[in-house]
Amino acid sequence: MIRTLKQCPAPAKLNLFLHVTGRRPDGYHLLQTAFQLIDRCDYLDVEVRDDGLIHRCNDIPGVPADSDLIVRAARLLQAHGGSSLGANLTLHKQLPMGGGLGGGSSDAATTLLALNHLWNTGLTRAELMQLGLQLGADVPFFLFGENAFAEGVGEELQPLNTAEDWFVVLEPGVQVPTPAIFSAKELTRGTKPVRIADFSSDAKIHWKNDLQTVACALFPQVDAAIQWLSQYGQAKMTGSGACVFCAFADETAADTVLKQVPDRWTSWKAKALSRHPMAQKLGSKNIWLEAGLTLK
Incomplete structure (x- = not known):
C-alpha cells in the first residue's frame, strides 16, 4: 500500500473571460467563464496516518488549520468514504491568496485526488466533483481534469480546447x-x-x-x-x-x-496546460482515465 505522495501539484487557473449573466433566488450569481489551467502550482505532501487524525503539518499565515480547505477536504472525504485512516498534510504555497487564481480551491481538489488514491476510497470523478462543490464553486473544475467552459455558479462544465499560450x-x-x-x-x-x-x-x-x-x-x-x-x-x-x-x-x-x-x-x-498535472502523478489509477479521458 502506498503511504505517501510528495509534491502533488495544485495548479492555478485563469479566467479567460468571466460574465455574470444573472442571479439565483438564493443570492448566488449565475456565471459563464472559460477556465484555463496553467503550470504555476502550489504543492502538497501527503502521508497516511493510521489513527484517523487529519493534521496540517505547517503554518500558513492567516489560515487556521481547522478552516483550511485542505483540512476540510480531507475530513469531508474521510466522512463520505468512511475511511478510518488519517493524513499528515504539508502545503507549500506559491499562489497568492485573494488573487483570483483559485489557489485554495485547487489545493482542496488536489487533497481529494491524493487521498482518494492513498486511502483507496474509490470515488469516481463525478463523485469527487459533487463532493468538492460543498467546499467551493471552483473546486469541481480542478477535479474535472481539463480546461472547461463553465456555467451555473461555475459547476456546469464542458471540455474546452484552448490555445497553447x-x-x-x-x-x-x-x-x-x-x-x-x-x-x-x-x-x-x-x-x-x-x-x-x-x-x-x-x-x-x-x-x-x-x-x-x-x-x-x-x-x-x-x-x-x-x-x-x-x-x-x-x-x-x-x-x-x-x-x-x-x-x-x-x-x-x-x-x-x-x-x-x-x-x-x-x-x-x-x-497553458491542457490537462491537470496530477494525472501524471497518479499514473494508471487516476480518475480521469476512468472517466474515459485521454490525458497527455
Whole structure:
C-alpha cells in the first residue's frame, strides 16, 4: 500500500473571460467563464496516518488549520468514504491568496485526488466533483481534469480546447475579497449569455471580466496593473481579482514583457496546460482515465 505522495501539484487557473449573466433566488450569481489551467502550482505532501487524525503539518499565515480547505477536504472525504485512516498534510504555497487564481480551491481538489488514491476510497470523478462543490464553486473544475467552459455558479462544465499560450501574470499587492465584489451595487449582472461554440470559433464578442470594473474601482492597484500590462496586449483580471494577466503566443514574447515589469509588482510567467498535472502523478489509477479521458 502506498503511504505517501510528495509534491502533488495544485495548479492555478485563469479566467479567460468571466460574465455574470444573472442571479439565483438564493443570492448566488449565475456565471459563464472559460477556465484555463496553467503550470504555476502550489504543492502538497501527503502521508497516511493510521489513527484517523487529519493534521496540517505547517503554518500558513492567516489560515487556521481547522478552516483550511485542505483540512476540510480531507475530513469531508474521510466522512463520505468512511475511511478510518488519517493524513499528515504539508502545503507549500506559491499562489497568492485573494488573487483570483483559485489557489485554495485547487489545493482542496488536489487533497481529494491524493487521498482518494492513498486511502483507496474509490470515488469516481463525478463523485469527487459533487463532493468538492460543498467546499467551493471552483473546486469541481480542478477535479474535472481539463480546461472547461463553465456555467451555473461555475459547476456546469464542458471540455474546452484552448490555445497553447504563455501568460505574464502580475500580482498587484492587494487581496481582493470575493464577497465585496459580488455584493457591489455597480456589478453588471445581466450580460447576454454566450455559447461554447462562440468562444471556440473566436466570434466577435468582447470577452471581458464583468468583475473587473468593480475591482478596479475598489482597488486602484488592480487598475494600475491592468493599465500597465495593456501596453502589450489584452490584459484583464482573473476571477474576482487581484491578479491580472496577458496572453502571448510564445515564451520569448512573455520573457520580453516580464523584463519590463516595474519592481513594485511581483510578476511571473506561466504556460497553458491542457490537462491537470496530477494525472501524471497518479499514473494508471487516476480518475480521469476512468472517466474515459485521454490525458497527455
